[in-house]
Amino acid sequence: MPAATDSETAGLHLIGRLLDPASRADPYPIYAQLRGLGPVWIEQMPAVVVTGYRDCETLLRDPRLSAERWRHGGSEPEDPYPPDAPPSVRQPWFLSQDPPDHTRLRRLVSRAFTARAVARMESSIGRLVDHFLDRAAGRDTFDVLSGFAHPLPVTVICRMLGVPPADEHLFREWSSQLTRLVDGFLTAAAGAGETPAWVPGMVEMHRYVNDLVADRRATPRREDLISELIAAEDDGDQLGHDELVATIVLLLVAGHETTVNLIANGVLALLRHPEWLAALRADPGLAPAVVEEILRYDPPVHLTARIADQDMTIGEVRVPARSLVILLLAAAHRDPEANPDPDRFDPSRAQVRHLGFGFGPHFCLGAPLARLEGRLALAAFARRVQDPRLIADPPPYREHINLRGVGELLIAHAGV
Numbered sequence: 362m363p364a365a366t367d368s369e370t371a372g373l374h375l376i377g378r379l380l381d382p383a384s385r386a387d388p389y390p391i392y393a394q395l396r397g398l399g400p401v402w403i404e405q406m407p408a409v410v411v412t413g414y415r416d417c418e419t420l421l422r423d424p425r426l427s428a429e430r431w432r433h434g435g436s437e438p439e440d441p442y443p444p445d446a447p448p449s450v451r452q453p454w455f456l457s458q459d460p461p462d463h464t465r466l467r468r469l470v471s472r473a474f475t476a477r478a479v480a481r482m483e484s485s486i487g488r489l490v491d492h493f494l495d496r497a498a499g500r501d502t503f504d505v506l507s508g509f510a511h512p513l514p515v516t517v518i519c520r521m522l523g524v525p526p527a528d529e530h531l532f533r534e535w536s537s538q539l540t541r542l543v544d545g546f547l548t549a550a551a552g553a554g555e556t557p558a559w560v561p562g563m564v565e566m567h568r569y570v571n572d573l574v575a576d577r578r579a580t581p582r583r584e585d586l587i588s589e590l591i592a593a594e595d596d597g598d599q600l601g602h603d604e605l606v607a608t609i610v611l612l613l614v615a616g617h618e619t620t621v622n623l624i625a626n627g628v629l630a631l632l633r634h635p636e637w638l639a640a641l642r643a644d645p646g647l648a649p650a651v652v653e654e655i656l657r658y659d660p661p662v663h664l665t666a667r668i669a670d671q672d673m674t675i676g677e678v679r680v681p682a683r684s685l686v687i688l689l690l691a692a693a694h695r696d697p698e699a700n701p702d703p704d705r706f707d708p709s710r711a712q713v714r715h716l717g718f719g720f721g722p723h724f725c726l727g728a729p730l731a732r733l734e735g736r737l738a739l740a741a742f743a744r745r746v747q748d749p750r751l752i753a754d755p756p757p758y759r760e761h762i763n764l765r766g767v768g769e770l771l772i773a774h775a776g777v
């Protein structure tokens with residue numbers, strides 16, 4: 362093995378600091394130092410870490426990179442599921458597939474998960490936002506995370522799919538467990554022979570969704586996303602049963618914790634920048650600009666990853682086939698070449714450049730829904746919560762590296 366270059370040694374040191382929980386509250390100075398090094402090779406993973414905006418954007422649409430992250434290391438991962446798990450649990454998500462499978466599945470799902478389907482949720486989301494904010498009434502302190510940001514997105518997607526309200530609590534429980542899966546590829550995996558903590562929740566969720574799909578096939582409903590996914594057709598092609606179940610689980614998992622963090626990171630940014638909280642209260646029309654700036658400044662997804670399908674060069678780094686390519690999106694957002702004065706929270710920027718929903722063929726399918734929820738939630742928070750103040754700053758952060766979010770967001774207030 363050739364000796365590590367100075368840049369590799371510095372990069373390894375910075376990645377070590379990033380993985381240290383003490384950095385969770387403010388990883389941005391470390392991102393800036395990493396960006397100063399350009400793409401960095403980490404032999405131990407082996408992986409290249411990319412932090413520049415233009416590099417991340419270019420690589421997200423580079424066909425030499427594969428989204429099949431599980432191929433990292435070159436061998437098939439162990440099957441963690443029990444033998445009696447429904448077959449849909451082994452169906453790959455299109456988030457982690459390449460063309461032509463990805464193209465086909467994404468096209469079919471897009472037929473049902475349309476802008477119209479999202480827009481017709483607006484009044485229902487507005488009512489849910491008010492319902493969860495009502496919980497703050499009559500209390501001096503309120504945890505914005507557990508009382509508001511966390512229950513909202515899972516309830517919204519359950520309503521959109523047509524899950525009976527009495528069963529929504531099951532989904533809240535499962536999606537919390539499944540966050541570990543989304544974060545899995547960078548944190549320590551379960552030891553040999555151990556079942557990862559998220560497996561039981563995943564299996565139960567698949568069982569439930571299998572039954573729900575069977576029920577909707579027997580009795581389709583108007584304006585429910587499951588019935589529309591069943592009916593979705595592209596050139597005579599349709600989603601198979603397991604593809605359909607896996608896709609519904611993907612929508613729940615990909616859309617939950619991310620939107621929770623958009624709302625919680627957004628409330629935090631507004632509380633730390635009271636001039637913008639006041640501006641949003643005075644003019645709810647600012648909500649779209651506030652949401653875009655949060656997606657740039659403190660995004661819910663800090664990184665994504667790909668696998669190099671062939672030997673390639675990124676910047677000055679030679680990347681052998683099958684290496685992991687880690688794209689630090691949150692570092693790219695603060696690249697001054699993309700966004701001037703990047704460390705400033707400023708929703709009045711003339712142009713906000715961010716990769717908060719990814720870019721290219723895997724661009725977030727749920728972006729319109731997430732944006733709508735973010736806008737309604739933050740505008741209502743600003744309008745209704747009187748004189749909100751942070752009780753702990755910084756709040757405690759969760760351990761995740763790629764999904765960034767707080768574990769609690771306690772505020773004091775003067776009424777809702």
Ligand code: HEM
Nearest residue numbers: 455456615616619620623661665718719723725726727731
């Ligand atoms: C993909 C972020 C909400 C469904 C992605 C990707 C990102 C992202 C960064 C690309 C991942 C990659 O390229 O590796 C977010 C953020 C959200 C959010 C920050 C909230 C603020 C949602 C919601 C849903 C959703 C609400 C659905 C209900 C998906 C799906 C994909 C995806 C299905 C895969 C798309 C594909 O592979 O073609 N999201 N997401 N997301 N997201 Fe979201």
